[in-house]
Amino acid sequence: MSRKAPVNEGSGEIDITEILSRIPHRYPFLLVDRCEEYRPSESIVGIKCVTVNEPFFQGHFPDYPVMPGVLIVEAIAQTGAVLMSKSLEVDVAGKTILFMSLDNCRFRSPVRPGDVIRMPVEVIKHRGDIFKFRGRALVGDKLAAECEFAAMVVETQ
Secondary structure (H helix, E strand, C coil): CCCCCCCCCCCCCECHHHHHHHCCCCCCCCCCCEEEEEECCCEEEEEEECCCCCHHHHCCCCCCCCCCHHHHHHHHHHHHHHHHHHHHCCCCCCEEEEEEEEEEEEECCCCCCCCEEEEEEEEEEEECCEEEEEEEEEECCEEEEEEEEEEEEEECC
């Protein structure tokens, strides 16, 4: 009997079980809870449910908790890594996906406990094992952050 959550094949949805099998991040640094609207080598939407229990809120800031902007960007990048891993069927036993660059990054509004971040990521350019992306972080219809970034597949063994 499998303990994996049922996945609606062909639906474009990626659950936490599959995310854990596709990228090496783990708590407290896994910043994507699920993905939707997966289109191979084109786009994906990552979802992060932000709770007051996130470890970074203890120090950022105790009286007015705000998710650090660099972690919002990391969540967007992890969403891109899920898109790459699934599109290229990366063998995570011997390879990983690393962040290469970040451009045109802007922070527009704070992300707070209770927010759900929706992160649409689209491929701008793809050549071999290197992808360039455009990503955004939205809370409701409000833009929290946006950036362009690149990532590549590297051998780990």
